[in-house]
Amino acid sequence: MAVEASDKPHVSDGFDDDDDGPIIFRRNTTSKRNVEGSNAATSNARGSSLQKGTIIASRMMLPKESSGGFSRASTSHVKAYLVNSAIANSKSPLGGKPKPSLERKIPSGVKVENSSVMRLTKDNCEDSEDELDNKPLSARLKVNSNNANKATLAVVKRSSEDSDNVDDDDDIPLSARLKNYNVGTSTSSKYDNSDRKKPISKVQKGPQDGSNASIKQERPSTLLVKRPLDNTDSLHSAIKKPKFSVLDASISDKKVPMKPEPKVEEEEDDDDDIPFSQRMKKLSESSSLKKSKNVIKVNKAGLSFKKQATTFKKFSNNSEYSKSTKILPSSGDGQKKWTTLVHNGVIFPPPYQPHGVKMLYKGKPVVLTPEQEEVATMFAVMRDTDYMQKDKFKENFWTDWRKLLGKNHVIQNLDDCDFTPIYEWCQSEKEKKKQMSSEEKKALKEERAKLEEKYMWAIVDGVKEKVGNFRVEPPGLFRGRGEHPKMGKLKRRIRPNDIVINIGKDAPIPECPIPGESWKDIRHDNTVTWLAFWNDPINPKLFKYVFLAASSSLKGQSDKEKYEKARMLKDYIGNIRAAYTRDFTCRDITKQQIAVATYLIDKLALRAGNEKDDDEADTVGCCTLKIENVTPEAPNKLQFNFLGKDSIKYENTVEVELPVYNAILKFQKDKQPGDDLFDMLDTSKLNAHLKELMPGLTAKVFRTFNASITLDDMLNKDTKDGDVAEKIVVYNHANKQVAIICNHQRSVSKSHTAQMSRLTEKIDELQAVLNELKTDLDRTRKGKPPLKSSDGKTKKNLNPEALEKKIAQTTTKIQKMQRDMNAKEDLKTVALGTSKINYLDPRITVAWCKRHEVPIEKIFNKSLLAKFAWAMDVDPDFRF
DNA sequence: GTCGTGACTTGCTTCGAACTGT
DNA sequence: ACAGTTCGAAGCAAGTCACGAC
Structure with missing residues (x-):
């Protein structure tokens, strides 16, 4: 059973008893509601300008990304950003001057022209090196590391815009800088920080302490027993990332990933049995140790902002990660996610209540059965959306509705249907609801909460955890994004016999909430984290899962691992860039395509780009770019124009290395529009290759890495003395740059x-x-x-x-x-939230807040504080 | 090596409550 | 008190990636 000392959900405990005054959250974005002339359905038509030219401002100009800038690091990042900032944001919010909208002011061309780009003066992937192509990349890299200095890379002197910011090694020949990376350890990488200087194998041996650790241990558990974040093998091995967790074994045989350090200590073997996550923990803990001096200093400073410290404590205290001393039993199978799991299943939407309002067909009222009426109502309420302008939507709706009507129904075509009476009835219902007194509203809310309470929680290994989406999706019309071929189809009602429940063997099977019906299946699979699933009625081969909430320890654990992996990339990125730069001119076309694709993913933070079925919207990522998505502009620019995830437009013109430019020309040769640019490539090949370079590396890690490193760099470069408000402006500005890099857009508010x-x-x-x-x-x-x-x-x-x-x-x-x-x-088209939730290592933010005495709740709202509880006790000196 | 399946993360919109200014 | 606005939370679509079967 759950150990429970409080009736309150643990997640909210930290807030409910807030004796430190109200937590005020603000954001400087415009309303997300009401989309200007567009909604999900038209997302492909909107915000294209966001990306346009802005990448350059934040990423394209980063010298580190250029052919030779491998050893360049954070400062360069920021430097480049500043230059661009000057260009792109001539009236930056930082400056407080009027600033026109980004897209209007910054034609991509302008930015490109202003970018300071290091170019390859000579290709460093000589044909003579092709013999190496048959060797594993890692092996080749060793050669490369030795040859790096010889590599005929040269840096074109950076343009005057950033010359005054030039940092120490700007004038160092690239080859020399490359050496640093190739020699291995983080000591040579400017991305490095002290806590990353030991290879994983080394660090884990250290004492498990660090100031943070000791603080944790001193804290008695007051509420529920919490699962520790890096809780031994059970949890860690549970995390289904075998490639990552078992990296030692998997990589030791033939394909040795590049090593951030050349020398492997004897102790390494001992650590092979230790889960990656645990080693990672030790890694960061060792950093805490090293920084203990600073911690004391900061703690002193902390006295002046007691309130802030309280917040951090509160969250890390409430965090399941910092309290528990509970060690989960080892699974042995390396896949176990939990030992005991208790929950109450899912809750279904209420059955349809017919309203009896008659729609018109050819001007005459029509009687519909409740079933037919329900679907008609779904259609009627979509009157004000852009879906109504889409023939596909109407066509799909008609096909499905007609099945319900039957062939001989009086309604024979959609065009003669008038749903106005139903629409108006719905509007009036909405209005009635709006007009309810606050008491009535409150009563309804309480009633609903009472009904749902039991579904809201699960008990995972004795710990009460919040369930994420315990409500079964109600029936409706499918709202696919972009030009989705299935938009408008009827998403039928899900019934208990559609639902598979996953629960602990000894736990009571949840009672089916609909009398007379029963669950489709009951499973006891502790290698997965889902509590229930059903097949997506629109695409039955897909599943809809019920998971734990983001604040749960299972989610937190995997979140932390994600960021640790991205941090790990920091130690490898130099070699990886050197490797792909070498392969830009490889004779092996697959290798050449892998090199160019990796370059684009690294430089532009593109998504991997899996293949898509015909019954999905036509969107692309890196590997699925089509010929027409990339237009070369002599001498060395590429114009990108495609629809990415969620049919969001990606438009950007960037200056690239000449070998990349030439390679793109080559890939496009003799192909037609519609053909794949990277015809020899798919995501599995690409990821398989990336895994040779770094354990666990996949395309998406680059996005996390680039987002987090950008935030870290910008915060540390731009934060000046000043009041909290000014610091928040700096934070939001950095956040915005990340959103631009990741192309996170939102539609413009209608108002x-x-x-x-x-x-x-x-x-x-x-x-x-x-x-x-x-x-x-x-x-x-x-x-x-x-x-x-x-x-x-x-x-x-x-x-x-x-x-x-x-x-x-x-x-x-x-x-x-x-x-x-x-x-x-x-910010009208920039969405800041997505990067905050998914891409920015929260420890960067927490540490920055601690260093600069910014209350964390100024940056993270309540749910983010809960989600990132695991990050709250980070060392103030933490750097990504 | 390819394909289909399964599990999970990422990402945008919508809803509605809370907040703010008048 | 009211209207306009902000913001968190929920909703659910759409990605990524691993794995096993063939």
Whole structure:
């Protein structure tokens, strides 16, 4: 049974008893509601400008990414960013000046022209080296490492824009810098920080302590027993990433990944049995140890911001990760995710309640059965969406609805249907609901909560954990994104006999909530984390899973591993870049394509790009780029234009290394539009190759790596002394750059234009007031009375000091409004949340907050604090 | 090596409550 | 009190990637 000392859900405990005052969350984005002329269905048509040219600002100009910039690191990142920032954000929010919308102001071309790009003056993948192509990359890299200095890489002197920022090794020949990487360890990498200087094998031997660890141990558990984050092998081995967890074994035979350090200590063997996650933990803990001096220092500083410390404590305290001393039994199979699992299954949406409102067919009311009416209502309520403009949507709806109507039904075509009565009925119902008193609303909410309470929690190995999506999806019309061929199809009602339950062997099987029906199947599979699933009614070969919530330890554990893997890439990235640069001119076309694809994934943070079926929207990623998605522009630019995930448009023109440019020309030769650019490549080949370079490396790791390293660099470069608000501006700016790198877009709020004009009006009004005040001041100084106000009233005769004060206040107000307006415009198509939730290592944020005395709740909202509980006790000196 | 399946992460929109300014 | 706005949470679609069968 769960160990439970409180009735309260543990997740919220940290908030409910907040005695430190209210937690205020703010964000400077515009409303996400109401999409300007578009919604999901038209996402491909929107926001294309976001990407346009902005990548360059943040990534394309990064010298480290150029052919030779392998050893370049964080500072270069930031430097490049700053240069671009100057270009792209001539009126940056940091500067507080009016800043027009990104896309309008920054034609990609301009940015490219301004970018400082290091070029290969000579290709370093000589034909003579082709003999190496048959050797494993890692082996080749060894050669490469020795040859790196000889590699005929040269750096074109960086352009003047960033010359004043040039950092120490900018002038060091690239070859020399490369050497650092090739020699191996992080000591040579500028990405490195001290806590990464030991190879995994070494670090794990260290004492498991670190200041954080000791703090954890001292803390008694007050609520539930929590699962430790790096809880021995049971949990870790449970994480289904065998390639990662068992990396030692898997890589030791033939294909040895590049090593961040050349020398492997004897102890390594001993660690082979230790799960990767655990080793990673030790790795970071060892860093805590090393930094203990600093910790003390920071702790001292911390006294001045007790409240902040309390927040961190509260979250790490409440975190399952920091409390438990419980060791889960070892699974032995390396796959076990849990030992005991208890939950109550899922809750179903209420049955359909017919409203009896008659729709019209050829102007006449039609009687429908409840089933037919239900589907008609689904269609009626979509009247205001863009789906109604899509023939495919209507066609699919009609096909499915007609099946319900039957061939001989009076309704014979959709065009003659008028759903207005139903639509209006729905609107009035909505309105009624809106008009309910707050007491009524509260009562309803409580009733619902009471009904759902038992489904909200699961007990995993004795720990009460929140369940994520315990509600079965209600029936509806499928809202595929982009030009999805199945949009409009009926998503039928899911019944208990569609649902497979996964639960512990000894746990009671959840009672089926619908009398007379039963579950499809009961499983006791502890190698997976799902609690239930059903087949997607739209695409039966896909599944809909019920998982634990993001705040659960299982999710937290895998989150942490994800970031550790990305951090690990930091130690390998130099060699990896050297390797793919070498292969840009390989004779082996597959290798050449792998090299170019990896380059694009690294440089542009593209997704891998799996193959897609015909019954899905036509979107692409790196491996599935089509000929027409990339347009070469002589001498060495590539113009990208494609629909990516969720049919979000990716538009970007970038300057690339000449060998890459030439390779793209070669890949396009003799192909037609519609043909694959990388015809020899797919994601499995690419990932198999990446795994040779670093254990567990896949294409998506590059995205996490690039996002997190960018945040880390920018925060550390740009944070200046100042008040919290200014620091938050820095954070949001970095967050925005990451969102741009990852092409995280959102649709423009429907009310955006109206909001902007309202703000403009207000600013104009204030400006008029300001002018009046200035005139009055002028007159007062000359001994004249103030002019009458615009409405003809006589104004009070103020003294010059009072007028000056008023002028200052008004000016400040105008400036603030202008700042808000600029921020709103600036972020109207940029979604900051996605990167925060998925790509930015929370420890970067937490450590930065600690270092700069920024309350963490200014950056993370309640759910993020819960999700990232595992990161709360990070060393303030943590660097990604 | 390819393909299909399964499990999980990522990503955008929507909903509705809370907040803010008047 | 009200309207407009912000924001967290939920919803669910759409990706990635591993693995096993053939």
